[in-house]
Amino acid sequence: MATLTLVSGPAAGAMPAPAPVVPPVPAELSPGKKTFAFAIMCVGFFIAILDIQIVAASLRDIGGGLSAGADELSWVQTSYLIAEIIVIPLSGWLSRVMSTRWLFCVSAAGFTLTSLLCGWAWNIQSMIVFRALQGFLGGSMIPTVFTAAFVFFKGPRVVVAAACVGSLASLAPTLGPTIGGWITDNYSWHWLFFINLVPGIFVAVAVPMLVHIDKPNLKLLRGADYPGMVMMAAFLGCLEYTLEEGPRWDWFGDSTIRATAWIAILSGIAFVWRSLTYANPVVDLRALKSRNFSLGCFFSFVAGIGIFATIYLSPVFLGRVRGFSAQEIGWTVFSTGVFQLLAIPVYTYCARRVDLRWLLMVGLGCFAVGIWSFTPITHEWGWRELLLPQALRGFAQQFAVAPTVTLTLGGLAPERLKLASGLFNLMRNLGGAIGIAACGTILNDRTNLHFLRLAEHLTAANPATVGLLTSASGRYATTFAGDAAHGNLFALQRLWSLTYREALVQTFSDAFFLIAICFVVATLMVPLMRKATAPKATVPADAH
Numbered sequence: 011m012a013t014l015t016l017v018s019g020p021a022a023g024a025m026p027a028p029a030p031v032v033p034p035v036p037a038e039l040s041p042g043k044k045t046f047a048f049a050i051m052c053v054g055f056f057i058a059i060l061d062i063q064i065v066a067a068s069l070r071d072i073g074g075g076l077s078a079g080a081d082e083l084s085w086v087q088t089s090y091l092i093a094e095i096i097v098i099p100l101s102g103w104l105s106r107v108m109s110t111r112w113l114f115c116v117s118a119a120g121f122t123l124t125s126l127l128c129g130w131a132w133n134i135q136s137m138i139v140f141r142a143l144q145g146f147l148g149g150s151m152i153p154t155v156f157t158a159a160f161v162f163f164k165g166p167r168v169v170v171a172a173a174c175v176g177s178l179a180s181l182a183p184t185l186g187p188t189i190g191g192w193i194t195d196n197y198s199w200h201w202l203f204f205i206n207l208v209p210g211i212f213v214a215v216a217v218p219m220l221v222h223i224d225k226p227n228l229k230l231l232r233g234a235d236y237p238g239m240v241m242m243a244a245f246l247g248c249l250e251y252t253l254e255e256g257p258r259w260d261w262f263g264d265s266t267i268r269a270t271a272w273i274a275i276l277s278g279i280a281f282v283w284r285s286l287t288y289a290n291p292v293v294d295l296r297a298l299k300s301r302n303f304s305l306g307c308f309f310s311f312v313a314g315i316g317i318f319a320t321i322y323l324s325p326v327f328l329g330r331v332r333g334f335s336a337q338e339i340g341w342t343v344f345s346t347g348v349f350q351l352l353a354i355p356v357y358t359y360c361a362r363r364v365d366l367r368w369l370l371m372v373g374l375g376c377f378a379v380g381i382w383s384f385t386p387i388t389h390e391w392g393w394r395e396l397l398l399p400q401a402l403r404g405f406a407q408q409f410a411v412a413p414t415v416t417l418t419l420g421g422l423a424p425e426r427l428k429l430a431s432g433l434f435n436l437m438r439n440l441g442g443a444i445g446i447a448a449c450g451t452i453l454n455d456r457t458n459l460h461f462l463r464l465a466e467h468l469t470a471a472n473p474a475t476v477g478l479l480t481s482a483s484g485r486y487a488t489t490f491a492g493d494a495a496h497g498n499l500f501a502l503q504r505l506w507s508l509t510y511r512e513a514l515v516q517t518f519s520d521a522f523f524l525i526a527i528c529f530v531v532a533t534l535m536v537p538l539m540r541k542a543t544a545p546k547a548t549v550p551a552d553a554h
Contacts, residue, residue, distance in 0.1 A: 044162045047220040048155075048171065054118045054213040055155040056178050057206050058148040061125075062090065063186025063321055064202050068194040075199055078134035085138045088254040093145035094152075095250050095439050096243050099293045099432040101150040105157070107230045111221040114154050115214050120147025122210030129203040152179075156431040160419055161223050169361045169416060176412030177354050179438070180317050181347055184404070187325050188344045195335065230290075238292045241281035246436075248274035253443045257450030297430040305539050306418025307437040309370070312532040313411050314441025316377055319525055320384075320403065322446045324396070326453070327518050331389050331511060342393040349404030357408050366413040371536040373409025378529035380406050384522035389515050417539055445525070452521045453514075460513035 065072065065086055073083045105113045124144035131137035159171040193201050248270040255267060262268050285291040298304045324343050328334040334342065360369055380402030387395075418434055419427060 041167075043220065047217070048158055048162050050213055050216045050220065051114060051151070051155050051158055052174060052178055053209050054114065054121070054148075054151040054217070055175070056182050057209055058094075058117075058121060058151045059179060059182035060186050060189070061144065061148070061203075061206070062087070062094070063183045063318075064190040064193075065199075066187045066190060066321070066325060068190045068199050068202060071194050071199045072137070073134075076131065076134045076137060078137075083134070084254070084258070085134075086141055088251065089138045089142040090145035091254065091439070091443065092247050092250045093142040094149035095246050095436065095443070097146050097149035098153055098439065099242060099246075099436045100239065101153045102157075102294070102430070102432040103230070103234065103292050104150060105154055105224075106227055107234075109226040110154055110158065110223040111218050112226065113150055114221065115218045117148055117150040117154075118210055118214040118217065121151070122207055122214060124148075125203040125206035125210060129200040153431040153435040156415065156419060156435065157427050158221070158223065159415075160427055168420065169366075170358055172416040172420070173354060173358050173361060173408070173412040176415045177350060177408050180313070180407040180411045181350050183317055183321055183442075184343070184350065184407070185347045187321065187339060188341065188347070191335075191339055191341075233290055235284065235288050235290060235292045238281060238284045238288060241277050241284060242292060244277035245274055245281050248277065249440075250443055253447035256447055257454055261451070293433055294430050295433070297433065302539055303418055303430060303434075305535065306414050307434055308535070309374070309410075309414045309532055310418070310434055311437040311441035312374075312528050313377075313407075313414065314438035314443075315445035315528055316381065316403075316410075316525055317407065317438075318442030319445030319449050319521070320381065323449055323518060323521055324400075327387070327391075327515075331515060331518075332392060342396060343400065345393070345397055346400040346404035346407075349401040350407050353405045353408035357412055361413070361416075365541065366417055367536055367539050367541065369409050370413040370417065370539070371533055373406050373411075373413065374529050374533040374536065376402055376406035377410050378526050378533060381522050381526040381529060385519045385526070387515060387519050387522070389511055448524070449521045452524070453517055456517040456520050457510075457513050460516045461510055464509050464513055 069083045069086060072078070072086060101113070108116065121144060124140050124147055127140040128137060128144060131140055155175055159175050160168060163171045190202055193199075193205065252267055252270045252274055259267050262271065282295065285293055285295040298307070321343070325339045328339045328342055357369065380399055383399040383402060384396075415434075419431055
């Protein structure tokens with residue numbers, strides 16, 4: 011219902027001035043329209059996150075189609091991540107300049123166009139360029155949805171909206187390898203990008219028609235913190251490159267990695283100083299003064315480690331140890347997404363009746379248990395053995411991510427929500443980047459350590475080793491028409507292969523153990539959070 015306001019008017023009998031036309035604001039939209047508009051934004055949000063991991067199980071096929079080597083193929087993901095991680099914290103400022111609906115429209119349209127170009131890529135260089143543009147143009151859709159959830163909905167409905175956003179944020183990267191593997195095996199890798207066209211066009215057309223949150227403010231272009239933007243881009247871009255490429259190039263043993271690390275450190279210090287001293291910074295670091303927001307960013311960081319690192323480890327294990335195809339890997343990890351979907355109604359029911367802090371503690375604790383249950387892993391593990399650990403992790407993801415969104419962003423005033431949501435989402439992506447980099451380093455270093463420890467026992471004094479070599483030598487000698495020398499050589503190669511496989515399996519167990527420890531620490535920190543309270547400000551974001 012519209013609010014009547016008494017104002018001093020003209021003298022009696024004078025013609026009253028016509029009432030000014032006021033643009034619609036969220037409070038005046040019907041619940042049905044707000045829900046439908048929010049659902050459309052969630053579609054764009056989902057495909058933007060999905061595309062981070064949709065190529066993960068199909069890089070070999072993309073490399074074959076574009077005649078690219080392994081070193082070049084890594085940039086298909088790295089270029090997307092670097093561009094996306096730069097634009098996510100910028101999205102708050104961009105939405106104030108362009109308005110939420112036009113930023114989302116441009117982001118969806120650009121993401122759709124660059125998806126088409128990725129499918130049409132003619133060599134690996136063009137693919138890398140188009141993937142970087144895809145990540146940069148589509149990245150603004152991610153934090154904008156978090157903002158819309160708290161502007162559109164109030165009271166109990168915001169819990170449901172936050173649950174939807176949180177579930178999509180963790181479900182999309184989980185389903186990425188599954189969907190990508192199925193598409194590649196049944197059609198071609200080009201369709202990994204072409205599937206974005208229909209939903210992308212729909213979102214780009216529908217959002218300007220339905221989403222009315224704020225108006226553009228082009229005056230912000232004059233006083234913008236452009237030096238801060240440059241510092242932030244250098245910091246995040248170089249940091250992401252260092253984390254992505256460091257494990258493959260022996261970290262600081264490579265001159266390029268050393269250079270990007272130094273640039274990241276120096277530009278990061280300069281960016282933090284600029285953000286804390288400039289009147290209108292591009293990222294609101296002052297929001298970290300709020301205990302809930304700073305803790306929420308930490309929990310988002312840990313959730314990023316758990317979600318992205320396990321998505322990285324599971325396909326690598328299944329491919330390198332079990333020799334699974336892209337589609338087999340996809341279906342094996344699919345159970346995580348299924349159990350997360352099943353957890354959504356359970357979480358929604360509980361969130362209306364139980365303190366969100368307790369639900370967050372349950373979610374982080376279950377996540378720790380789920381990751382811990384991966385540690386007894388052996389070379390024989392397949393979908394049956396992985397089902398329970400992945401079910402626990404999928405169920406826990408819903409309870410770990412959704413309450414974090416509400417507790418962290420729900421207490422911020424609307425005028426601070428846009429800038430803060432970018433920082434919140436940035437922490438999740440940084441957690442994923444650091445988690446994947448740490449896992450890559452563990453796989454490189456600990457595998458060698460475990461191999462040497464196992465090899466210490468493979469001596470002539472070990473009857474099992476002698477028996478294995480004797481049996482294998484006899485079989486291979488028969489294959490080579492009685493050539494004992496070739497038989498002994500292949501027997502030793504077989505022993506080396508088995509030893510390396512077992513060392514690799516033990517290393518995967520180490521990686522899962524360290525991730526579980528991160529979640530144990532996060533679980534113990536939940537009691538420090540305060541119960542979320544609604545902000546006092548009631549004006550829509552950027553109404554001023």
